[in-house]
Amino acid sequence: MAMQKFLLTGTGGQGLILAAIMLAEAGIYAGQNVAQSQSYGPEARGGASRAEVIIGDEDIYYPKVERPNFVLTLSQEAYKKYGLHLDEEAILIVDDTQVTEVKPRSKNFYSLPITKAARAHFGSEQSANVLALGVVASISGYLSMDNVLQSVKHRAPKGTTEQNIKALEIGWKMGLKAGENQENKHCQNEGDES
Amino acid sequence: MSNPKLMQGNEAVAEGALAAGVLFYAGYPITPSTEIAEKMAERLPLVGGSFIQMEDEIGSMAAIIGASLTGLKALTATSGPGFSLMQENLGYAVATEVPCVVVNVQRGGPSTGLPTSPAQADVMQARWGTHGDHPIIAITPSTVQECYVLTVIAFNLAEEYRIPVILLMDEVIGHLREKVVLPDQLTIVNRKKPDVPPGEYLPYENDDSMIPAMANFGDGYRYHVTGLTHNQKGLSSGNPEVTKSFMQRLTQKLNPYLDRIQMVEEVQLEDADLILIAYGCSARSAMEALHIARGRGLKVGLFRPITIWPFPQKQLEKYVGRKFLVVEMNTGQLAGEIERIFGNKAVERLNRIDGELITPKEVLDKIGGVCNV
Numbered sequence: 001m002a003m004q005k006f007l008l009t010g011t012g013g014q015g016l017i018l019a020a021i022m023l024a025e026a027g028i029y030a031g032q033n034v035a036q037s038q039s040y041g042p043e044a045r046g047g048a049s050r051a052e053v054i055i056g057d058e059d060i061y062y063p064k065v066e067r068p069n070f071v072l073t074l075s076q077e078a079y080k081k082y083g084l085h086l087d088e089e090a091i092l093i094v095d096d097t098q099v100t101e102v103k104p105r106s107k108n109f110y111s112l113p114i115t116k117a118a119r120a121h122f123g124s125e126q127s128a129n130v131l132a133l134g135v136v137a138s139i140s141g142y143l144s145m146d147n148v149l150q151s152v153k154h155r156a157p158k159g160t161t162e163q164n165i166k167a168l169e170i171g172w173k174m175g176l177k178a179g180e181n182q183e184n185k186h187c188q189n190e191g192d193e194s
Numbered sequence: 195m196s197n198p199k200l201m202q203g204n205e206a207v208a209e210g211a212l213a214a215g216v217l218f219y220a221g222y223p224i225t226p227s228t229e230i231a232e233k234m235a236e237r238l239p240l241v242g243g244s245f246i247q248m249e250d251e252i253g254s255m256a257a258i259i260g261a262s263l264t265g266l267k268a269l270t271a272t273s274g275p276g277f278s279l280m281q282e283n284l285g286y287a288v289a290t291e292v293p294c295v296v297v298n299v300q301r302g303g304p305s306t307g308l309p310t311s312p313a314q315a316d317v318m319q320a321r322w323g324t325h326g327d328h329p330i331i332a333i334t335p336s337t338v339q340e341c342y343v344l345t346v347i348a349f350n351l352a353e354e355y356r357i358p359v360i361l362l363m364d365e366v367i368g369h370l371r372e373k374v375v376l377p378d379q380l381t382i383v384n385r386k387k388p389d390v391p392p393g394e395y396l397p398y399e400n401d402d403s404m405i406p407a408m409a410n411f412g413d414g415y416r417y418h419v420t421g422l423t424h425n426q427k428g429l430s431s432g433n434p435e436v437t438k439s440f441m442q443r444l445t446q447k448l449n450p451y452l453d454r455i456q457m458v459e460e461v462q463l464e465d466a467d468l469i470l471i472a473y474g475c476s477a478r479s480a481m482e483a484l485h486i487a488r489g490r491g492l493k494v495g496l497f498r499p500i501t502i503w504p505f506p507q508k509q510l511e512k513y514v515g516r517k518f519l520v521v522e523m524n525t526g527q528l529a530g531e532i533e534r535i536f537g538n539k540a541v542e543r544l545n546r547i548d549g550e551l552i553t554p555k556e557v558l559d560k561i562g563g564v565c566n567v
Binding site: 060 | 200554
């Protein structure tokens with residue numbers, strides 16, 4: 001597969017590094033090369049934080065993400081820092097609970113109730129990171145559910161495996177549905193034009 | 195071959211140390227090296243080893259020297275501020291020829307500097323941080339796979355040549371997670387033991403190998419260990435003849451073995467007009483830039499000193515007459531060394547000291563400038 005670059009951004013404490021580790025490990029289960037890194041520093045304790053994943057079958061030299069293909073933002077601040085100024089082809093996914101002010105994007109944009117779904121199903125935001133991982137992985141279309149499931153099972157903190165599997169499933173479905181809706185919308189638009 | 199695993203650089207160092215047979219770790223946790231201590235604390239008790247969290251890095255270094263004298267393979271890990279504190283006892287390990295491995299995951303300096311950001315500014319400290327003329331070995335991994343393999347090699351070199359080996363990492367590689375395939379078979383080297391009875395043992399014997407056999411404390415070989423200049427029995431001496439003999443052997447003891455110590459990676463050098471020289475995290479940016487530059491028809495190659503000390507001068511000297519660009523996250527610590535070899539007209543520098551990894555674009559821009567395209 002051509003190299004795919006993911007940026008998972010939000011606030012320190014949301015579990016995005018763990019989600020990125022799970023994403024990278026799923027890449028390994030899929031037989032790919034991966035590089036996963038993150039920013040440390042004050043943002044690890046609040047403020048805009050970022051975790052990065054590169055997946056692909058080529059050798060990965062420069063290990064940091066410069067022009068991402070997929071960006072997830074789970075906070076307004078992270079959106080401001082990482083969600084604007086993207087390549088047109090880059091896919092932006094925002095959590096509509098946390099990111100309320102967005103600049104419209106004509107395509108490759110998903111605003112989804114990630115945190116809201118986590119609260120509704122689990123009564124807390126605890127598994128929002130894995131739910132978001134499901135959304136990102138399914139929208140990207142580069143990994144199978146099996147590969148991601150395997151890494152979630154391997155990496156979920158003790159005692160949280162069941163909840164995180166559930167969160168992954170919810171996120172995966174949310175991503176698939178959003179992808180279908182966007183495709184339909186796209187077809188309709190094309191129809192309108194002709 | 196085992197199944198590929200996702201592993202962090204620091205974690206791979208710990209795994210490599212365990213594979214090499216380490217049984218003792220003493221350290222004071224410090225960012226960005228902490229995961230090594232965490233992993234060792236978790237794993238060593240399970241294999242009958244010992245983990246001690248020390249009061250500071252002076253004590254950490256002292257403790258691993260003591261453990262090694264009893265015959266154990268011993269490890270410590272730190273970053274710049276702790277590496278500074280280790281220098282005194284590091285010199286003691288060099289002078290007393292006690293094998294050990296010291297990991298320095300470099301962060302921005304000087305002083306406490308930038309705890310969570312990368313730098314490569316301890317290159318000269320690794321070489322000359324402790325006082326007096328002395329040999330040292332320092333090696334620089336560029337991938338997580340290398341963090342594992344080179345940690346095993348670091349222990350092998352330490353054991354074989356009775357010398358502290360510095361694994362000179364950086365924050366980028368220490369915290370990076372990548373695919374690692376653990377090799378099925380590893381070469382493990384253990385120190386040479388005396389084959390004479392205790393009464394005849396010379397702990398600092400000056401024979402042709404230049405590397406004396408090392409008895410474990412507790413095995414019945416009583417001998418004296420001192421940082422003072424010493425004779426072949428290990429007893430201190432100020433005699434100029436004894437001093438000369440000791441210092442000559444000490445400072446030259448790696449010379450017969452340089453071919454086995456000095457590891458390099460050479461990429462597309464045959465026809466290269468411009469040779470990038472980079473190590474650790476900077477080599478990742480340089481490699482990316484090299485491939486893009488080659489795609490544009492520029493004859494660029496990479497010389498990566500995996501063993502940075504003793505610097506692989508002989509391997510590099512083959513390329514006399516070419517242009518060199520030294521890419522590193524400091525103000526030119528290795529560049530100075532390359533200029534010493536080829537003169538400063540042949541050497542260009544690309545340095546970054548703001549705590550951010552050098553980007554491939556920066557390297558490409560510099561390549562463009564040097565190649566006049």
